[in-house]
Amino acid sequence: MKEESLLAFRDVSFSYDGEEGQRIPVLKSVDLTIEKGSFVSVLGHNGSGKSTLAKLMNALLLPEKGTIIVSGFDTKNEEMLWEIRRHVGMVFQNPDNQIVGATVEDDVAFGLENMGVDPGEMRKRIDEALHSVGMEKYLMAQPHRLSGGQKQRVAIAGIMAMRPSLIILDEATAMLDPQGRQEVMDLARRLNREEGITIINITHFPEEAVFSDHVTVMNAGEVLLEGSPHDVFSQVERLQSVGLDVPFAVRVRHALAAKGIELPFVLHQEELVEHVCRLLLTK
Amino acid sequence: MLQNIAIGQYVPGQSFLHRADPRSKLLFIILFATLVFLANNAITYAVLIAFTLITALLSRLSLSYILKSLKPVWILILFTVVLHIFITKGGTVYYQWGSFTIEEEGVRQAIFISLRLGLLILISSFLTLTTSPIDLTEGLERLLGPFGRVGVPVHEIALMMSIALRFIPTLMEETDKIIKAQTARGANFSSGSLLRRAKNLIPIAIPLFISAFRRAEELALAMEARGYRGGVGRTRLNKLAFSWRDSCVAVAGVVLLFVIGWWRS
Numbered sequence: 128m129k130e131e132s133l134l135a136f137r138d139v140s141f142s143y144d145g146e147e148g149q150r151i152p153v154l155k156s157v158d159l160t161i162e163k164g165s166f167v168s169v170l171g172h173n174g175s176g177k178s179t180l181a182k183l184m185n186a187l188l189l190p191e192k193g194t195i196i197v198s199g200f201d202t203k204n205e206e207m208l209w210e211i212r213r214h215v216g217m218v219f220q221n222p223d224n225q226i227v228g229a230t231v232e233d234d235v236a237f238g239l240e241n242m243g244v245d246p247g248e249m250r251k252r253i254d255e256a257l258h259s260v261g262m263e264k265y266l267m268a269q270p271h272r273l274s275g276g277q278k279q280r281v282a283i284a285g286i287m288a289m290r291p292s293l294i295i296l297d298e299a300t301a302m303l304d305p306q307g308r309q310e311v312m313d314l315a316r317r318l319n320r321e322e323g324i325t326i327i328n329i330t331h332f333p334e335e336a337v338f339s340d341h342v343t344v345m346n347a348g349e350v351l352l353e354g355s356p357h358d359v360f361s362q363v364e365r366l367q368s369v370g371l372d373v374p375f376a377v378r379v380r381h382a383l384a385a386k387g388i389e390l391p392f393v394l395h396q397e398e399l400v401e402h403v404c405r406l407l408l409t410k
Numbered sequence: 411m412l413q414n415i416a417i418g419q420y421v422p423g424q425s426f427l428h429r430a431d432p433r434s435k436l437l438f439i440i441l442f443a444t445l446v447f448l449a450n451n452a453i454t455y456a457v458l459i460a461f462t463l464i465t466a467l468l469s470r471l472s473l474s475y476i477l478k479s480l481k482p483v484w485i486l487i488l489f490t491v492v493l494h495i496f497i498t499k500g501g502t503v504y505y506q507w508g509s510f511t512i513e514e515e516g517v518r519q520a521i522f523i524s525l526r527l528g529l530l531i532l533i534s535s536f537l538t539l540t541t542s543p544i545d546l547t548e549g550l551e552r553l554l555g556p557f558g559r560v561g562v563p564v565h566e567i568a569l570m571m572s573i574a575l576r577f578i579p580t581l582m583e584e585t586d587k588i589i590k591a592q593t594a595r596g597a598n599f600s601s602g603s604l605l606r607r608a609k610n611l612i613p614i615a616i617p618l619f620i621s622a623f624r625r626a627e628e629l630a631l632a633m634e635a636r637g638y639r640g641g642v643g644r645t646r647l648n649k650l651a652f653s654w655r656d657s658c659v660a661v662a663g664v665v666l667l668f669v670i671g672w673w674r675s
Contacts, residue, residue, distance in 0.1 A: 185635055209637050217635040224625045225632035229544045229576040236647040241637040246648035253647070271579035285636065 133293055133325050134161040134184060134215075139193035141179055153179045155348045156193065161327060161341075163292070166319045168336035168356075169329045171345030172370055177329045180345065181297040184327070185215035198292060213242060216286030218299040222278035226270045231262065231281050234270065238289045256288035259322065260314055276307025280314060287318070293325040294318070300330065308332075333360070333374045337394045344371065356394055375399075419479065419538045425470040426655055427540040432549030434656040435537050441663050442533050445670045446526050453673045455525055461666060462532055469540055479535030480528065487524045494520035547571045548650055558641075565641030573629070581622060588617050 136159035142150040153176045161167055171177040182188040183195055186202040198214050200207040219225045228234030235253045244252070257263045260280040270278060279299055286294055296315060300308040312335055318324045328335060336342050342359040344352040346369045352359045360366070360373050363381045367373070373381070376399040380390050390406065393399045422428075427435075442458075449455050466476055480487075494516050501514025541549070551568035558564040589599065592613050599610050 187631060187635060209639070212635060212637045217632075219628065219632055219635075221625075221628060223580050224628035227573065227576065227629065227633060227636075229572055233544070233572070233647070237633075237638075238636040240644050240646055241639065243643045243645050246645060249645070249647050269579070270576065271583070289636070 132160045133163040133198060135159065135196045136180075136183075136190075137194045137196070139183065139190045139195060141176075141183065141188065141191050153348050154183075154190075157348075157350055159343065159350065161293070161325060164319075164323050164325055165340040166316065166326045166338070167328070167341045167343065168339040169327060169343045169345060170331065170333060170336055170359075170371060171329075172331055174347075175345040176348040177345045178297055181217065181295050181327070181329050184293075184295055185212050185217055187217075209242075213238075213289050214292050216283075216289060216291040216294045218279060218282050218286065218294065218296045220298040220301050222275050222282065222302065223270075225282050226278060229269065231257070231265045231268050231270065231273075231284075234281055235285045235288050238285050242289065252288045252290075253284075256284040259287050259318070260284040274307060275303045276310035279303065279307065279311045283311075283314060283318075287322075287324075291324065293327065296326065296328045296330070298329055298331070300332065300335065308335075312338075331371075333372050333377075336360075337374050346371075357392060360394060361392055419475075419535065420542050421471060421475055421539050422542075423470060423540065425468060425540065426658075427465070427469040427536060429653070430540075430655040430659055431650055431652050432537075432541045432545045433553055433650065434652065434659045435541060436549055436553060438659050438663050439534055439537055441667065443530055445666060446529050448670055448674055449526075450522070451673070451675045454670050455522065457666070457669055457673070458529055459525070461662075462529055465533065465536055469536055471539055475539060476532065476535065479539070480531055483527065483531050487527050490527065491520040491524050494523060543575050544572065545650070547575065552650060563641075565644070569641075577622075577625070580625075581618065584621060585614065585618055588614050 136157050138156045138158060139154055140152065140156050141154040142152040145151045157176075157180070159180075169177050169180060179188065183190055183202070184197065186197075186208055189203055195202045197211050200211055202208075202211060226234050227237045232253060235256055236249055239249045239252060253266075254263065257266060260283050262277065262280050262284055265273065265277070265281070270281065273281065282299075283294065294315070296311070300311050303311065312328075315326050315328060316338060319326045328339065330336065337356050337360070339356060342352070342354065342356050343350055344359060344366065351369060352362060352365065360377045363373050363377060372378070374394060376393045376396050379399055380393055383390060388406070390399075390402045393402060446458060449458055466473075469476075495512055496510075496516065498516040498519045499511070499513050500516075501518070503511050503513050504517065505512040538546075547568055550571075551564060554562065554564045554567075593599070597610060597613055599607065599614075601607075602610070
């Protein structure tokens with residue numbers, strides 16, 4: 128194992144009990160390494176095992192076969208369970224169902240209270256965490272008065288207060304409107320860049336993956352593709368064959384290539400626009 | 411439709427009463443309730459009434475809010491008054507009509523008992539009117555803290571209460587959505603016999619229950635992910651703090667105790 132890897136899956140398998148008592152495999156010998164300080168996207172459609180992957184990362188589930196090492200601890204080691212959960216924060220899909228406190232302040236305090244943090248220290252950390260997500264004005268607000276994006280930011284603040292090394296966004300943007308999705312993604316990128324927090328974004332929106340350092344594509348419980356966004360999204364046919372979409376710019380470039388118009392590889396819409404304009408001007 | 415329902419009766423404000431610690435308010439109410447039952451003559455009742463009026467002024471609430479709290483019990487008060495006037499006997503006879511009499515003791519009891527009920531309701535409604543449900547839960551948890559040592563699940567009860575409070579608005583919104591969805595499918599909630607209408611509530615209740623259970627499951631998972639493992643080794647964000655206001659409440663309590671103790675017959 129490399130020195131800087133924060134999280135490692137070694138030959139991990141997992142299955143659920145089906146309705147008729149049979150085992151339904153969800154993950155089939157998955158190997159995965161997450162580097163410290165990186166921004167990783169895990170893409171896959173429903174049932175690809177990507178949510179199970181997330182729950183295995185902070186010991187909400189334990190692997191059936193294989194081992195998972197988080198900052199040097201095996202998730203099967205029960206004594207380290209709370210330490211692992213402190214290190215690995217998780218933001219869930221439904222913003223309403225993960226806020227425990229009746230006010231923003233109470234909710235951010237929840238994780239700290241569980242850790243047994245001293246009340247004076249707690250106050251300081253709450254202010255810091257809310258500041259880092261830009262929600263300091265909402266200290267006393269009631270959660271149901273906030274927008275979806277704001278609720279997810281509060282959920283992130285609750286995790287930031289625990290000083291984690293890794294935040295998993297488990298489809299955290301799936302239920303948000305475009306503006307909320309933007310808010311949460313911007314925040315995740317900023318925390319990654321400025322605070323050095325490792326981010327794992329589990330999503331089915333390919334657009335969210337273009338900014339990451341590393342993309343892992345899951346399909347039917349296996350890692351289908353892995354690499355930089357460039358490497359992964361250049362395999363358009365492979366992705367589309369398993370029913371996954373690619374970012375808009377990649378799709379357009381691919382369609383143009385099919386018509387005989389070759390463009391250099393692009394990931395972002397702005398790049399695409401630039402290349403198309405250049406092409407039109409030089410013709 | 412259900413958007414504007416306030417939780418409990420809480421009226422936000424910054425008065426003396428609003429800013430006093432919920433714990434001292436709770437303790438004071440217990441003392442006051444005891445004193446109301448100890449009062450047994452005109453002077454002691456007058457003292458208690460005067461005190462309640464002062465409290466009303468300190469709360470800076472409008473009279474209509476305060477009187478609204480008496481609304482659910484005024485029938486009960488009226489009923490007790492009537493019963494006492496006609497049934498309790500003793501002392502001078504004020505009015506006689508055959509075997510039917512109204513006597514001194516009856517009138518006396520009627521006045522005292524209705525005052526007792528009224529004062530109890532008023533003073534406890536000052537608590538709910540000036541304390542947010544969150545603070546109230548917090549205050550209760552702190553006050554009941556010592557009982558945790560003899561096996562009372564104080565932390566769990568407080569957590570349940572605060573989660574319930576947290577989810578009331580969420581479930582209200584949900585109910586609203588379900589009602590709209592069922593109305594769009596042709597359900598009718600506003601006409602037909604009472605039985606018919608009660609039956610029509612089933613298509614609202616069942617989806618609501620299912621989603622509440624799903625929410626509960628997800629919430630439990632989210633709590634676990636944030637390291638929740640029960641009340642052991644847990645600290646609390648310290649939000650309640652006694653101030654000079656609470657000293658005033660304590661002094662008022664002691665003074666009231668002595669005054670009532672001295673003047674009761």
